[in-house]
Structures are given as structure tokens and as C-alpha cells.
Amino acid sequence: MILRDGKIPLLIQAISSKTGRRAWGGPSLPLPELFQASGTDRTAFDAVRNNYLQSTTTQPVDLDRDGHPELLQTLWLFGQRFPEPRGLAPVEHQQEFLALIDGRNGSLRWVEPVTELLGGNGYLRNSNAQAQVDASADLNADGTLDIVVVVPTQDAQGWWTGTLQVRNGRDGKPLWPAQPIDGKWNDARGLKRPLIGDLDGDGRPEIVLYETIQPQLRTLRGDTGESLWTWKATQNLSPNSIVPGVVLVTQSSPVAPRQESRTPKDVDREADVVEATDANSAPGNSFRGARRLRCVAVTINETGNQWELVLLDHEGKVVERVPYGTNQLWSHDLDGDGGEELLRYEGTKLTVSRGLHDVLWTWTRPASDYGWVSRFDRASDGR
Known part of the structure; x- marks a missing residue:
């Protein structure tokens, strides 16, 4: 009305x-x-x-x-x-x-x-087909959280494409011009929500996009939209392909040693949080004396026969790729220390690790039971 x-x-x-x-x-x-x-x-x-x-x-x-x-x-x-x-x-x-x-x-x-x-x-x-909205980071260092929006659009043939918009949290105006997300999908759910995080520990968040038709990860500066690096798979995939999992995960030891192996020196260092001194870093964003680096983990199936888990460092270089039994993975800060752990569920086994090999714990579902894995926040600090 x-x-x-x-x-x-x-x-x-x-x-x-x-x-x-x-x-x-x-x-x-x-x-x-x-x-x-x-x-x-x-x-x-x-x-x-x-x-x-x-x-x-x-x-x-x-x-x-x-x-x-x-x-x-x-x-x-x-x-x-x-x-x-x-x-x-x-x-x-x-x-x-x-x-x-x-x-x-x-x-x-x-x-x-x-x-x-x-x-x-x-x-x-x-x-x-709803726009995907994320308002978790101050991208332009003005003290206000900004808004990352992925807007899906369907053409006359039924294919879906997406556009990335980044907007100022103060007034909703664009921070920088909208960018098309490369590729198309037969379902709007194929448009993955961008990852937002400070990959290199300089106090300024980056935005990581997953794009097709040739699967690729593209990383942009959050404040300007400038392209930092792109990692491409070696083989084109169909838009009908299963959407892979893409997550951010804190780089494993020695940047974030597992809880059981921490020394008093490690604890003291983590307690000594200092404000970022970079003039371009966002106020309130802090990093530790040793920068906490983040990796991008992505599942990919280039052969059609075997999924792989690929770990990319903060510059887009492949750290490792290992066989993987599914396209699903998650990351979350389970222990509240400011860094994400990697959660993998293969068959009946749930594994939580920092990086790929620093395993914190595992849990195996009884073979006679049926179930799946989901995540919820139990405590106010996100654990």
C-alpha cells in the first residue's frame, strides 16, 4: 500500500x-x-x-x-x-x-x-534468490563495520550470475565500484558467500571470492577493491558441478601452536596484544607480536574422480594439497583464541585441526548410527 x-x-x-x-x-x-x-x-x-x-x-x-x-x-x-x-x-x-x-x-x-x-x-x-549480506568487518578503517553484498541475477536462459558490492556502513553508499563475479551457475545457491578476513595480519581485512567457470579464488583489498592475487584450478568445470567448500583457517604452528603444546612463553606472547601500528590499518583491529597469518582452504575435484583439499597461504601460493573424501569443510574459532580451526567430516570421522596436520581432536560416529554435522555457538565468546 x-x-x-x-x-x-x-x-x-x-x-x-x-x-x-x-x-x-x-x-x-x-x-x-x-x-x-x-x-x-x-x-x-x-x-x-x-x-x-x-x-x-x-x-x-x-x-x-x-x-x-x-x-x-x-x-x-x-x-x-x-x-x-x-x-x-x-x-x-x-x-x-x-x-x-x-x-x-x-x-x-x-x-x-x-x-x-x-x-x-x-x-x-x-x-x-536472496542477496547474501556480510557485515562483520571494518573495511575502510573509519570505525564502522561495512557491508559486503552478493547480488544474484538470473538471465533469460535461467543461468545465475553474481555481482559483488561493498558498501559503507555509515550511509550505505558504495565504497568502490561493484565487480562482477566471474562464472555462472544453474542454481543461485552456487554463489558462495565471500570470505572476509585479515589474511596477512596487517590489520586490514581482505575479501576472498570463489568464481567459476574455471574455478578460481580471487582476493581483493577490502578498502579499495584492488585485486591482490588469483589462484586458478587447472581444469574448467561445468556450472552443474557440486559447489566446493571454501573457508579461512589460521595457519598452523608455529604461528598458533596447539593448546597442549603451548609453553608459558607462548601464553605470555598471546596475552600481549598490541594495536596495529600500520597507518592504513583499521582502528581496533589488532594483531599479536607474531602476526597471525591465515590460509584459504578449498575443496576441488578436477578429475571427476577424487576430491582434494588445497591449502593456500596468504599470498595465494599452494602450501599443500591432499586427497579428501568430500566437498564439505568448515572453519570456526572453537577455543576463542582468535584463530580459526579447520573442521572436516569424512565418512564417520570428524577431525578438528589447525592447518591440515596439527590435529586437536577427532570424534568417530558409531557405524550403526546415522547423522550429520552442524555447528552452533554455545558461549557468548563464540566457542
């Missing part, structure tokens, strides 16, 4: 966990000019009144890091506009937006389009 002031209400409510009562209702968002009524008369208003706004994803964030959460939402606007003269069929339009809402009172901080206004009564993008 369109309001007469040229805005459309966002139909969400916040409910108090203490009282169960309504805390606030959603704000009204300004419409693109095309959808605004051209006059105050009822006929002009009726021409656009069938438009509506659909929330596709909602996530709590604290972009300004003031301890008070905001809501980051992706929104689809569906609209119809009757052409002039009246009597002809209405023309359908769609557009996707990114909006930040103050969690305390429901006021709109900002709203920005992430797609062009798509129009025509032919083929329009399927809104069920």
Missing part, C-alpha cells in the same frame, strides 16, 4: 521481550520517482497503489559499535504503473534495496538500492 506522501510502509514490528508489547513499528521508505503518484487526485494515486514492499532477509548488527543493535534488511519492492493513456495493462517493476533501521526506536538510518529498477511484463528476477 502506498502512502500519499510518496512513501511505502515497512510492515515489521519490534516486540519487547520484557512485556510482550509492541516496542515500535516499521518506518516508511521513500519510493523511486516512477512509483510516486503524479498528483493528489484519486486516479493518479490508484495508478500506483498496488505496490508493496517485501522483506527478504533481516539480521541484527551493530555497525557503529555503540552497543545498541540495528536491523539490516534486504527488501524487494514490487510495483505496477499504469501507462498513459489509461486503459492499457499495467507495467510490472521490481527493485531490491538495503536498509538500516535503528533497533531502539525503529527509525530509518538509511536505505539504498542494490539493483536497478527492473521493468517489463516479460521475465523478471526471482525474488526468492
Whole structure:
């Protein structure tokens, strides 16, 4: 439903966990000019009144890091506009937006389009393919977390492609021009969420993209979008191929020695966290006296017969590649020390390690049981 002031209400409510009562209702968002009524008369208003706004994803964030959460939402606007003269069929339009809402009172901080206004009564993008949003890192060192968005687009033949957008958390404006993600997929789920992390320990996050048709990992500077390195597989794969696992993992010993083998000197060094002194590093990002380097682990099946696990260092050089029984792997900071462990599940065995060989522990599922592996955060510090 369109309001007469040229805005459309966002139909969400916040409910108090203490009282169960309504805390606030959603704000009204300004419409693109095309959808605004051209006059105050009822006929002009009726021409656009069938438009509506659909929330596709909602996530709590604290972009300004003031301890008070905001809501980051992706929104689809569906609209119809009757052409002039009246009597002809209405023309359908769609557009996707990114909006930040103050969690305390429901006021709109900002709203920005992430797609062009798509129009025509032919083929329009399927809104069920949601943009993937990550707001976990301060990329431009201004003290505010920034937003990495992958926007999927489907062509007339049904193939999916993606575009990478990086936006300033302060106002939602682009930090640098959008970049296409190389390759295409037969399913929007083939678009993998980018990895974001400080690979080289300099206090500035990088962005790692997985791309096809020739599988490759491309690493960009988070603040400028400048390409740092690209690693390519040796064989082209079909867009129908199984999507591999790609994770960041802390480089193993001696940078992050396993808990059981740490000496008092190691403990003292890890307790001595110093602020990054690089003038270009983000405020609040810190690294230890010995830089904590991160690797990129990716599963790949180039022969069609055998999966491999490839470990790349922070410069994109192959550290090691070993046979692997599946395309699945995960990484997470299980012990809360600031570095990710690698989780692998092959057959009935779950292995947790730093790097490929520094095994912390294993668990084997009884052969008579059936199950799968999932992860959840048990403690407030992420363990």
C-alpha cells in the first residue's frame, strides 16, 4: 500500500521481550520517482497503489559499535504503473534495496538500492534468490563495520550470475565500484558467500571470492577493491558441478601452536596484544607480536574422480594439497583464541585441526548410527 506522501510502509514490528508489547513499528521508505503518484487526485494515486514492499532477509548488527543493535534488511519492492493513456495493462517493476533501521526506536538510518529498477511484463528476477549480506568487518578503517553484498541475477536462459558490492556502513553508499563475479551457475545457491578476513595480519581485512567457470579464488583489498592475487584450478568445470567448500583457517604452528603444546612463553606472547601500528590499518583491529597469518582452504575435484583439499597461504601460493573424501569443510574459532580451526567430516570421522596436520581432536560416529554435522555457538565468546 502506498502512502500519499510518496512513501511505502515497512510492515515489521519490534516486540519487547520484557512485556510482550509492541516496542515500535516499521518506518516508511521513500519510493523511486516512477512509483510516486503524479498528483493528489484519486486516479493518479490508484495508478500506483498496488505496490508493496517485501522483506527478504533481516539480521541484527551493530555497525557503529555503540552497543545498541540495528536491523539490516534486504527488501524487494514490487510495483505496477499504469501507462498513459489509461486503459492499457499495467507495467510490472521490481527493485531490491538495503536498509538500516535503528533497533531502539525503529527509525530509518538509511536505505539504498542494490539493483536497478527492473521493468517489463516479460521475465523478471526471482525474488526468492536472496542477496547474501556480510557485515562483520571494518573495511575502510573509519570505525564502522561495512557491508559486503552478493547480488544474484538470473538471465533469460535461467543461468545465475553474481555481482559483488561493498558498501559503507555509515550511509550505505558504495565504497568502490561493484565487480562482477566471474562464472555462472544453474542454481543461485552456487554463489558462495565471500570470505572476509585479515589474511596477512596487517590489520586490514581482505575479501576472498570463489568464481567459476574455471574455478578460481580471487582476493581483493577490502578498502579499495584492488585485486591482490588469483589462484586458478587447472581444469574448467561445468556450472552443474557440486559447489566446493571454501573457508579461512589460521595457519598452523608455529604461528598458533596447539593448546597442549603451548609453553608459558607462548601464553605470555598471546596475552600481549598490541594495536596495529600500520597507518592504513583499521582502528581496533589488532594483531599479536607474531602476526597471525591465515590460509584459504578449498575443496576441488578436477578429475571427476577424487576430491582434494588445497591449502593456500596468504599470498595465494599452494602450501599443500591432499586427497579428501568430500566437498564439505568448515572453519570456526572453537577455543576463542582468535584463530580459526579447520573442521572436516569424512565418512564417520570428524577431525578438528589447525592447518591440515596439527590435529586437536577427532570424534568417530558409531557405524550403526546415522547423522550429520552442524555447528552452533554455545558461549557468548563464540566457542
